[in-house]
Every structure is written in structure tokens, then in C-alpha cells.
Amino acid sequence: MDNLALIGMASIVIAGLTITVGSIAPALGEGKALAQALSAIAQQPDEAKNITRTLFVGMALVESTAIYCFVITLILIFANPFWNYFIEKAAG
Amino acid sequence: MFDFDATLPIMALQFLLLTYILNLVFYKPLTKALDERDAYVRENEVDARERLSKAEKLVKEYELQIAGARRESQSILEQAQADAKNINAQKTAEAQQQVQSEREKAAQEIQQQKEAAMQSLEQQVDALSRQILEKLLGAELVR
Amino acid sequence: MEILDGLTVINSFTLAELEVGEHFLWKIGNFSVHGQVLITSWLVIGLLVLASVAASQNIQRIPSGIQNFMEYALEFIRDLAKSQLGEKEYRPWVPFIGTLFLFIFVSNWGGALVPWKLIELPSGELAAPTNDINTTVALALLTSLAYFYAGLSKKGLGYFKGYVEPIPILLPIKVLEDFTKPLSLSFRLFGNIVADELVVGVFVLLVPLFVPLPLMALGLFTSAIQALIFATLAGAYIHEALEGHGEEEHG
Numbered sequence: 001m002d003n004l005a006l007i008g009m010a011s012i013v014i015a016g017l018t019i020t021v022g023s024i025a026p027a028l029g030e031g032k033a034l035a036q037a038l039s040a041i042a043q044q045p046d047e048a049k050n051i052t053r054t055l056f057v058g059m060a061l062v063e064s065t066a067i068y069c070f071v072i073t074l075i076l077i078f079a080n081p082f083w084n085y086f087i088e089k090a091a092g
Numbered sequence: 093m094f095d096f097d098a099t100l101p102i103m104a105l106q107f108l109l110l111t112y113i114l115n116l117v118f119y120k121p122l123t124k125a126l127d128e129r130d131a132y133v134r135e136n137e138v139d140a141r142e143r144l145s146k147a148e149k150l151v152k153e154y155e156l157q158i159a160g161a162r163r164e165s166q167s168i169l170e171q172a173q174a175d176a177k178n179i180n181a182q183k184t185a186e187a188q189q190q191v192q193s194e195r196e197k198a199a200q201e202i203q204q205q206k207e208a209a210m211q212s213l214e215q216q217v218d219a220l221s222r223q224i225l226e227k228l229l230g231a232e233l234v235r
Numbered sequence: 236m237e238i239l240d241g242l243t244v245i246n247s248f249t250l251a252e253l254e255v256g257e258h259f260l261w262k263i264g265n266f267s268v269h270g271q272v273l274i275t276s277w278l279v280i281g282l283l284v285l286a287s288v289a290a291s292q293n294i295q296r297i298p299s300g301i302q303n304f305m306e307y308a309l310e311f312i313r314d315l316a317k318s319q320l321g322e323k324e325y326r327p328w329v330p331f332i333g334t335l336f337l338f339i340f341v342s343n344w345g346g347a348l349v350p351w352k353l354i355e356l357p358s359g360e361l362a363a364p365t366n367d368i369n370t371t372v373a374l375a376l377l378t379s380l381a382y383f384y385a386g387l388s389k390k391g392l393g394y395f396k397g398y399v400e401p402i403p404i405l406l407p408i409k410v411l412e413d414f415t416k417p418l419s420l421s422f423r424l425f426g427n428i429v430a431d432e433l434v435v436g437v438f439v440l441l442v443p444l445f446v447p448l449p450l451m452a453l454g455l456f457t458s459a460i461q462a463l464i465f466a467t468l469a470g471a472y473i474h475e476a477l478e479g480h481g482e483e484e485h486g
Contacts, residue, residue: 057467060427060460064419067426074429079094095258098266099369103276104377110280110338115330118287122302122309123329125294132296 004086015076022069029062259359269367271356276364279341312336315463319470324477328470331381335374336466339365343428343458347435347451363428363458371425375417378469386476394476416472420465427461 037055041048075081259270290305298306312333316325319332346363354361364370386394398409431454438447 056460057464060457060464064423064426067423067430068419070430071422071426074426075094094368096369096372097268098263099269099272099367100373100376102268102273103364103370103373106273106276106280107334107338107374107377110283111330111334113284114287114334114337117284117291118305119309119330119333121291121294122306123313125291125296125298126306126309129296 002090004083004090007080007082007086011076011080015073018069018076019066019073022072023066026062026066029065030059033058033062257359259356269359269369271359271361272364272367272370275345275351275361276342276370279338279345279364282345283337283341308337309333312466315466316470319467320474320477324474328381328385328473332466332470332473335378335469336462339374339424339465340459340462342370343462344455346428347431347454347458362432365424365428366432368421368425371421372417374424374465375421378420378472379413379417381469382472382476385473389477420468424461424465427457431457 033055037051040051044051258272261268261270261273286301286305290302293302295302313325313329315336316329316332319325320328342364346366351361383394386397390397398406435447435450435454438450
């Protein structure tokens, strides 16, 4: 295997790992946030509307962690900075 | 996918332009409309509250008047009842008095007639007794 | 060189007719421009301006129709700005935050609701303008400029004193924060929209009928939340710059 194949393989494997591992923590966090919000609503049903709104905004913020991982994955697959370098090197 | 080019500044300029245009045609006029409506509603509310308080004052006044009138009517009624009772008592007393006096008068008349009858009876008794004596003793002896 | 060809195939991978990384390039002088992004952004801008003009053309005291709708939107935006910036400061920032919200919201929903696929372009495809990293970075950089402007116009050069305020040792972190703020803002929006479109694209490729619908609904929901979050965070950053670096509100 030459360098290009190695980089391609590594990129794809790491991309899959990134999105896998990167989804775990936000998923746990969102679950915890949802559980807390549910118990809060159970305690104060009058505030349900407010709590729900804050919950969604907070969840989207937590989820951005997973989105960053997703962006990294996209960069690895579609815009890997090393490809061009090695393609030039292989061509030249 | 991650290639930056002239789209970025164009988009930024475009967005600023959009902000400017929307500020002119959306935010300013509608904010003004909202504020004006708020002011209008608040004004109306103050006005309505004033009117409500005025109406409440009037209601209180009228209630006061009604209470006064009721009291007055009550007193007039009581007065009238008392008057009626008085008149009733007076008339009754008068009637009783009249009856009494008439009865007394009648009794007096009866007494008088009785006396008169007694007197005439006595006279007759006298005359009869004299006649009896005359008859028994003779006319010369009696005198 | 066979491997090289394979890589270029991966690089321009076509996913359920959803071409990732393809652009409809225009040349203006020496600069290249992503044409499909600009076309959809012009449509979005046109829609917003038209709706605004229609709403504010004939303002009634008792609103109806489009005026009512736009007033609802304006009140929503004002509440958003008020809750972030406070009663005293929010008024001059309503246009900026509101336009951020409206532009992103209409872009996201336009990208999700309008069947752009029916319109053929020579290369690339029409999609939400927020689908392109240039747009989101432009918006995020404008947000950065806005909060710098807010801080500088409120406190002058004393604004930079806020960087060493609690303890000077945090200075590098605070400088770093000025870079991470636009980065996280732009990547969050970009990633969410692209993820949404990719997921819908993959599902359409696998099962073309009905199954992608719930995902599309979820996508609409996330798009709306993302617009809300972008505007909320912009408001929070501006508020932070106005108030000083006392409280940390970071996402």
C-alpha cells in the first residue's frame, strides 16, 4: 500500500470512529437533560412551556458537540487536506 | 465543500444590505405600529378605568339616594300608621263617649218619666183616697 | 494511478443525487463565486423583503393577514432580543438579531421545503444558502464584528480591559474565545443543515417513499431551533460585550 491508500483508509476509518465516539457523549448529555426536564415538568407542570423551550435550546447546544464531530468527519472524507498534497507529490 | 471564495464577502454584504432594507421596511414601521397600538391600548385602558371609577361613584351615589328615599318612605309609612292609629283611637273614644252620653240621657229621661208617672200616680192615689174617704165618711167630715 | 482515480471518485461522491462538495461556479474577475448559494439567498432575501413590504405597506391599527403574521414575527424577535440583551439595551440590536433569525430561518426552511431538485443546474444543486460554509462563516463573522462594535461603542478602548479583568492569566483563553465563538457558530449551523440534508438524501436513496417524512419533519424542527440558537447566541455575545466579560455564556 502506498501513502495515498493509507491516507484514504485512515481517513475513512477515523471518520467513522469520530462520528461514533462523538455521538456518545452528546447522547448521554441529552438524555440526562431530558430526564431532568421531565422531572422538572413533573414538579412544576405550570412551567412546562418555559422548561420545554429552554430544553430544546439547550439540547441543540449540547448537540452541537456531535455536529462538530460530524463536520470533522465531512472534512476527513470530502475535504481531506492531505489528499491534494499527496496527489501532487504522486503526480510530480 | 470547505472552499472559501468570494461568496463569503458577497454574502456578508448581502446580509448587511438585507438588514438595512428590513430595518427600513419591516422593523421601523412595524415597531412604530406596535408601540402606537400599545400607547393606544394603554390610553384606552386609562380612559376606561376612569369611566369605570366614575360609574362606580355614580352607582354609590344613587345607592345612597335610594337608601335615603327608602328611609324616608319608611318614616312616612310609620307616621301614617301612627296617625291612623291615633285617629282610630280618637274616633273610638268619641263614639264611646257619645254612646255613653246618649245612654245617660236615656236613663235620665226614663227616670224623669218614671218620676212623673209616680207623681201622677200619687196624685191619683191622693184623689182616689180622698174620694174613698168622702164616700166612707161623707163630704163634711173630710174637710 | 488507479488508486488515485478511486480517490477522486470518493472525493466527488454522489449521494442520492445529493452532490456533496459540488458547486455551480461563477467567475467574477479573478474571483470564483458559488452561484447556487447566491441564487437561493437572493430568493430568500426577495421573499423577506416582499413579505415585509406587504406587511408594512398599509399598516392598520387592527392587524390582519400578512401584517398580523409579520407582527407576530416581530414580537417574537423583540422578545428574543429582550430576553438576551435586557430591557434597556435591546432596541438598537433588534434589526441585526432579527434579520439573523429571519434569514437563517427562511433559508433553512426554504432549503427543506422547496423541491429544488426539479431545477437543473450545470453543476451542483440548489439548496439552503446555509448549506454552504461561506454563508455561515459570513454570518458568524458579522456576529463577531457586531459584538466587537457593541463593546467598543459602549466602553471605547476600555472594552479590551475586560480581557484581563478577573485575572490576567485568562487573557489567552479570552482571546481564543473570540476565535472559537464564530467558529462554533458557523460550524454548528453548517453542520446541522448539511447533516439534515445528507440524512434525508440517504433515506431518499434507500427508501424513496414516506419513510423520509418523519426525518424531514425532524429536520424542519432542528432548522427552526438552529435559527433560534444562532440569534440567541448572537444576542448573548453582544450582551456579554455590553456588560463586560463578567458572566460566561458559551455554547
